Amino acid sequence: MELDDPLGPSAPPLLGYVFDAIQGADVQAVHGYIVHDGETGQEVQIPYPEGADGKVQCGQAFHHGRFISGLRKKAQTHSTVCYIEGTALRLIEEDGKVLGIEYREKQSGEVKELRTPLTIIADGCFSKFRKSLIKTSVSIHSHFMGFLMQVSASTSRDACSWETRVLVDVRGNLPRDPKNYLLHEVAPNLPEHLREAFCKSLQSSHLRCMPASFLPPSPVDKAGVLVLGDAYNMRHPLTGGGMSVALNDVHIWHELMLGLPNLTNEKALQRAKRQFYQRRRKSHSFVVNVLAQALYELFAANDDPLRHLRRACFHYFRLGGKCVSGPVGLLSVLTPKPATLIGHFCAVALYAVYFAFKLEPWYAKPRAFITSAVVLHRASSILLSLIWSELKYFHE
Numbered sequence: 566m567e568l569d570d571p572l573g574p575s576a577p578p579l580l581g582y583v584f585d586a587i588q589g590a591d592v593q594a595v596h597g598y599i600v601h602d603g604e605t606g607q608e609v610q611i612p613y614p615e616g617a618d619g620k621v622q623c624g625q626a627f628h629h630g631r632f633i634s635g636l637r638k639k640a641q642t643h644s645t646v647c648y649i650e651g652t653a654l655r656l657i658e659e660d661g662k663v664l665g666i667e668y669r670e671k672q673s674g675e676v677k678e679l680r681t682p683l684t685i686i687a688d689g690c691f692s693k694f695r696k697s698l699i700k701t702s703v704s705i706h707s708h709f710m711g712f713l714m715q716v717s718a719s720t721s722r723d724a725c726s727w728e729t730r731v732l733v734d735v736r737g738n739l740p741r742d743p744k745n746y747l748l749h750e751v752a753p754n755l756p757e758h759l760r761e762a763f764c765k766s767l768q769s770s771h772l773r774c775m776p777a778s779f780l781p782p783s784p785v786d787k788a789g790v791l792v793l794g795d796a797y798n799m800r801h802p803l804t805g806g807g808m809s810v811a812l813n814d815v816h817i818w819h820e821l822m823l824g825l826p827n828l829t830n831e832k833a834l835q836r837a838k839r840q841f842y843q844r845r846r847k848s849h850s851f852v853v854n855v856l857a858q859a860l861y862e863l864f865a866a867n868d869d870p871l872r873h874l875r876r877a878c879f880h881y882f883r884l885g886g887k888c889v890s891g892p893v894g895l896l897s898v899l900t901p902k903p904a905t906l907i908g909h910f911c912a913v914a915l916y917a918v919y920f921a922f923k924l925e926p927w928y929a930k931p932r933a934f935i936t937s938a939v940v941l942h943r944a945s946s947i948l949l950s951l952i953w954s955e956l957k958y959f960h961e
């Protein structure tokens with residue numbers, strides 16, 4: 566199952582088209598997030614922002630495979646699309662320019678060539694083609710274990726059950742016996758109302774494991790080729806922003822290509838590439854990438870300064886008002902403004918300083934100065950290194 570954020574008024578029209586592809590694919594409406602704090606047992610609700618009609622906007626949760634099949638079917642209905650299924654084997658290159666691909670056709674098993682003025686590479690998180698095209702490399706700080714959980718609930722009127730996706734993040738490498746780990750290390754820390762369903766579903770569900778990768782963006786200078794989706798840029802899946810980034814990138818290219826005289830004009834294409842990098846950074850990718858990585862650092866806190874920041878972040882959400890509407894506007898990619906992200910991150914760091922002083926007894930207040938300095942140093946090093954990773958290769 567996959568979550569995609571609400572289609573707000575600023576969402577590209579192309580996304581509406583894409584979402585036609587998931588109609589009938591067991592789409593569930595998602596109204597926001599709930600964060601549980603394991604230390605205190607408290608929770609905070611973070612609803613999506615309200616739309617112009619005053620109603621809370623909805624995200625969509627759906628089976629990824631069914632969505633992809635829907636997209637493929639939709640693409641095939643266009644008379645200009647020639648649909649070929651196969652495995653891309655290698656890029657055909659000449660004089661530093663990509664001229665097409667060599668592929669194995671699924672139906673015949675034959676190896677064939679496809680030559681084209683522009684090759685678009687979107688071979689996902691394990692991309693084998695990105696290596697020779699982009700400057701950044703993938704880093705993996707954690708892994709996800711996922712399965713489908715059956716949840717049953719009964720109200721005074723009736724009983725219902727539904728299926729939801731569970732993703733458990735583990736820092737570093739996967740445990741040797743993942744099921745055992747989930748049962749004995751993770752289940753006891755879950756909110757009580759989820760524990761039974763979690764343990765029961767774990768026995769019968771197929772457990773899947775995936776690396777949570779980070780790949781900052783960098784320019785693709787080679788002529789004749791574009792790289793999109795996870796092959797180009799990845800961030801921690803905690804905030805579920807991967808598809809929003811990929812679909813918004815496609816939308817930007819859709820608009821840029823309308824302005825190109827043709828796909829063989831290399832100068833115009835290079836100009837369009839530069840516009841693409843700038844537009845995506847301003848419109849969505851900076852916020853989604855930095856937010857996902859920064860939130861992950863906080864939520865997976867493994868040292869004291871990060872634990873202070875995590876507690877401050879949780880209580881910041883509990884303040885409500887702008888402390889919720891601002892961050893959720895960023896999380897949902899409805900108002901992804903870089904300045905808003907930096908502002909809220911700094912506010913959380915200062916809130917952590919406030920807690921450092923508040924929680925110390927009067928005779929130990931001087932210790933709070935040291936704690937605050939360490940927390941602020943940690944917060945700024947996380948934020949600045951993430952900002953740097955977004956801007957490093959884009960100086961103009």
Ligand SMILES: Cc1cc2nc3c(=O)[nH]c(=O)nc-3n(C[C@H](O)[C@H](O)[C@H](O)COP(=O)(O)OP(=O)(O)OC[C@H]3O[C@@H](n4cnc5c(N)ncnc54)[C@H](O)[C@@H]3O)c2cc1C
Pocket residue numbers: 566567568569651652653654687688689690709711732775776777793794795796802804805806807808809811
């Ligand atoms: C655990 C986890 C949970 C996530 N949850 C969410 C979420 O809730 N919401 C969200 O928005 N994002 C989520 N993401 C991120 C999201 O899944 C990706 O950002 C998105 O799928 C990227 O799409 P893509 O088309 O680039 O890559 P993919 O979806 O990986 O598609 C790549 C395709 O290329 C094909 N391919 C690969 N090599 C070749 C080849 N040589 N020849 C031909 N075909 C090839 C593959 O078979 C595949 O079909 C999650 C990621 C992870 C790891």
